[in-house]
Amino acid sequence: MSMEIVSNEFLILEEENGSVFATVTKKGFPLLMINQLLSGFPRVNLNKFMVLKEAIETASGEKVEVGLVKAEVECILSKDLMTAKIRLNCLQEDLAGNNDKYVSNILDLLHYHNVREGIKVQILHSGLEAGKEIIIATGTEPINGEDAAVIYFKRSDRKPKIMEDGKANYYEMNFIDEVKKGDWLGEKIPPKDGKPGKTVTGDFILPKPGKNKKLFYDHKTIGEYEEDGKTVLRALIDGVVEFQSGKIVVGDHLVIDGDVGIETGNVDFIGSITVKGTVMDGFTVTATKDISIMSELGISGINRLESKTGDIFIKGGIFGKGQSIVTAARNIYLKHANECTLEAGENIHIGFYSLGSVLRAKNIIADGTKGKLIGGVIEARSKVTAGIIGNKMERKTVIQVAGFNREKLKAELDEMLMEYKQKVMEVEKLKRKLEVYDSFIGQLNSSQNQQFEETRDYFDALMHSIFTFEEKRKSIMEMLETKGEGEVFIGQIAFPDTQLEIKHLRKKLNSATKGTFYAENNNLHYE
Structure with a gap:
């Protein structure tokens, strides 16, 4: 049985079994007026627009289906069942006059769709609006588990510091990280499971569990222990902390409490060496890894220091007497160099001065304010930095930078x-x-x-x-990071008779100069 919805001199709209039918008997009805005609009927949805258009244009009097009647209250669930929305297909004044009825209908519809979690009760009380989609329920997102957290012993940065106490200048650096048996070297906090979530229909959503992580360490020198719910790494031997191929290791460490001399003889060690005293004239110290000479007085007249794979630190500097040779596969750090030969695979760091020495490295770095390079031969592959080059006596100093492409x-x-x-x-x-x-x-x-x-x-x-x-x-x-393809930086002054050569481009300084020289496009630039 059909029921009239609305009519005028042009057409009749009727509802029959949930569908909307139109009968157009007279031409001339403006199609754009249809929304105004239906403004008081929010449940009508004319979803067959082209059929309605044709019926209005032909006005044949034939009864045709043009839409449907929407439910008074609609419930829309998201695909993931994490959101439920409602839509009230009524007029606002109708909602205001029958609020309790609509609330009851909403609750019945939510129950029908099994929506029982996260219902927004406050919206039922005061947030309902006619003709709009309203989020009425939201699920609870799962909280994913936390991944395992791994922490390792942090090695000291090898950055030398120049300090003054009014009486003396000190060249300090945290060079070797010593550990004793049982010392902490790292730990792993295990992964956490997370917390499940729920859909609006009450189904559980499993969280992603936290991922475990592997501890990478040398099993011969480090042990793994369970302590207070954590996996802790501790040293099995005395030594120095190293990282080799992604693993934390306790490396062999020879500590000489006094001097290297007649009592010890020459020292050749597989591992790292710390000499708390000095190295006497004519003696040699060789290590596969790092070497540190901690005497404030430095070393004088030694034969040779050699680190085959690591760094060398000479806290008090070196007086070479024209015979001492220091070589390191990586870096050399020292307070000063006097009449010696230094060769490093990477960088040479000089705190105060180099006098009459031969220096060879990728970069030669003296302090940019106080560091002096005086006399000798300085050969770098990339860059030379110094505060002062040469001296007032105009001692010949040659700076050579091979440069690169x-x-x-x-x-x-x-x-x-x-x-x-x-x-x-x-x-x-x-x-x-x-x-x-x-x-x-x-x-x-x-x-x-x-x-x-x-x-x-x-x-x-x-x-x-x-x-x-x-x-x-x-x-x-x-x-x-070098400027151009080879650079010499002069922080304070380069004295006359200093000779610069960068990528075979030569420059002899005839007057006091400060600034940066660099090679680029086969030209020597100055700024």
Whole structure:
């Protein structure tokens, strides 16, 4: 049975079994007036617009279906069931006069759709509006678990400090991080599970559990212990903290409380060496890793200091007497250098002065305010920095910077980074594989144990390769920070008779000069 909704001299709109029908008997009805005609009937939805348009244009008198009658209250659930919305298809004045009825209808509809979580009761009391979609219920999002947190011992930064106390100048640096057996070296806080959420229909949503992380350490020198709900790393031996191929290690450390001399003989050690005294004339100290000479008086007339893979720190400086040689695979740090030869694979850092010495390194860095380079030969691959070069007596000082090809270096870096990224991706895959093996430790058969050992060995080799790449990347990036393709920076003054050579471009200073010289486009620039 049909029921009239609205009519005029042109048409009749009727409702029958939830559908809306139109009968147009007279031409001339403006189609744009249809919304005004239906302004008092918010439940009518004319969703067959083209059919209605044709009926109005032809006015054939035929009864055609043009829409539907919406429910008085609609409930819309999101696909993920985290949101429920309602829409009241009524007039605002009707809602105001029958609020309790609509609230009751809403609650019935929510119950029908099984919406029972996160219902916004305050909206039912005071936030209802006619003709608008209103969020009536929201689910609770799950709180994902926290990943395991890993912290390792932080090594001291090797940055020398120049200090004065009014009586003497000191050249200080935290060079070697000593630890004793049982000392803390790192820890892992285990992952947390997280908290489940709920949809508006009351279904639980499981959180993503936190991811576990592996502790990377040398099992021969570091032990793993469970303490207060954490996994703690502690030193198994006395030594120095090192990081090798991504693992924390306690390295062998020889401490000589006094001097290196007749009582000790020459010292050759696999590991790091700390000499708390000095090294006597004519003696040699060799180490595979770092060497530190802690005497405030420095060293004088030694034969040789050599670090095969690490750094050298000479707190009190060196008087070489024209015979002493110091070589380091990486960096040399010292208070002063007097008539000696210093060679470093990376940088030479001088606190106060170099006098009549031969210096060879990638960068030669004397303090930009007080550091002096006087006489001798200074050969760098990238940059020389000093506060003062030469002296008032116009002692001849030669500064040579071999320089580099910036574009070639950038290309080398790009190529290296591509290979580096591939290795990092491979490492991540191996990490996941090792985590699976770790979870079944004690349950592996002999074949699986062998596969585990092989995977771990390959992982270690790959990590060593990555850290070699990282060291090389840092070295190249440091060179690319140089101005032009070779640089000499003079912080205070370079005296006359100082000779500069950057990428075979020569300059003899005939007057006191301050500033920066650099090579670029086959020209020597000054600023």
